[in-house]
Amino acid sequence: MARFDEDKLNFKYIDNYQDAKRPLQVIEKYLDQKFKNDYGEMEYPLLGVDTEGFSKMGKFPRGIWDGQDWQGHIRTLQLGLDPTNPNFELGGIQYVFDAIGIGYKNMASMFKDPIEGSTCILHNAKYDWQILKAHFNIEMNNVICTQITSQLDNAGMAMHHSLADVY
Numbered sequence: 175m176a177r178f179d180e181d182k183l184n185f186k187y188i189d190n191y192q193d194a195k196r197p198l199q200v201i202e203k204y205l206d207q208k209f210k211n212d213y214g215e216m217e218y219p220l221l222g223v224d225t226e227g228f229s230k231m232g233k234f235p236r237g238i239w240d241g242q243d244w245q246g247h248i249r250t251l252q253l254g255l256d257p258t259n260p261n262f263e264l265g266g267i268q269y270v271f272d273a274i275g276i277g278y279k280n281m282a283s284m285f286k287d288p289i290e291g292s293t294c295i296l297h298n299a300k301y302d303w304q305i306l307k308a309h310f311n312i313e314m315n316n317v318i319c320t321q322i323t324s325q326l327d328n329a330g331m332a333m334h335h336s337l338a339d340v341y
Contacts, residue, residue, distance in 0.1 A: 184257075185268035189275035194284060197269045201288050204255045204264040219262045220318070221292040222254030225302045248273045248309050251281065253288075256295075273309075282310035290315055297321050 188194045204219055211217050227248050250270050257266030273281050289312050296302050299319035306312040 187270045189272040191280045209261045220256045223294045224252040226250045
């Protein structure tokens, strides 16, 4: 199992609209790549997606569903370019976009096409999908959920499937 190496972190924090334009170009270039694998099948890059939010209600660390609407806000949207496949250039870069600094309206227009047109990998995809839909009207069409994958891989075993448990 690969060990986490803090010295090899490759992420960029973007907190304004002007600075978000260049990373968006890099993400789009990354997502335009494809190649044929050893079996002659086309492979496309994966886009890691995660949101972090907060609730104005104070007692909840992230947005919650009250039965009719989402109570809370997205603080950051993280997009990660797959570092595991050497066939894709630009892989391994992680972007953290500050939704408040960039602006919700800008976030919605900037990220709708890249996210909707990609295969997205998430943990607890249901939550992030609902938050992206509620705040930015973004629908993820192709999703790999690592939480569900963990549950299927370990069916019948007494274990937890939170992000901390599966890594």
